[in-house]
Amino acid sequence: MPQIVLVNPQIPPNTGNIARTCAATGTELHLVGPLGFEISDRYLKRAGLDYWPYVKLHYHESIEAFQNVHQQRGGRSLGFTVRGDFNYINFEFQADDWLLFGSETAGLPDSMLSTCDSTLYIPMYEPGVRSLNLSVSVAIGLFECRRQLGYLQ
Secondary structure: OOEEEEEOOOOHHHHHHHHHHHHHHOOEEEEEOOOOOOOOOHHHHHHHHHHHHHOEEEEEOOHHHHHHHHHHHOOOEEEEOOOOOEEHHHOOOOOOOEEEEOEOOOEOOHHHHOOOOEEEEOOOOOOOOOOOOHHHHHHHHHHHHHHHOOOOO
């Protein structure tokens, strides 16, 4: 089953919305600190509403702590970035993939991008639009991965 990783997320409602998507799909959610908010933040909880008991949440205090867990569990790390090498729609996902997304303001750090097995981008028509909302990007990537793996039946 693919997993979602948010590295240094800054906006509580985005993380709450992503948690809700993860709860609905049974997808593990990994938050990598430092976070731009407290886990108990009311905006975070409000966005997730009453779905928090269904979220398979993991918190890692640092990138290094996350990378240790990832190495132990295995699977490819796929970094989503506007500078990605592969269009996500043409990429062949695998069941043990980790989908990595950076903060709303800075994206994935270069140090983390350099360790990714592949980097993916979501194509956009309008060049003046810098990027999509983080929760939208996660949903797009996760559902394409799940579609390819036959999890939407």
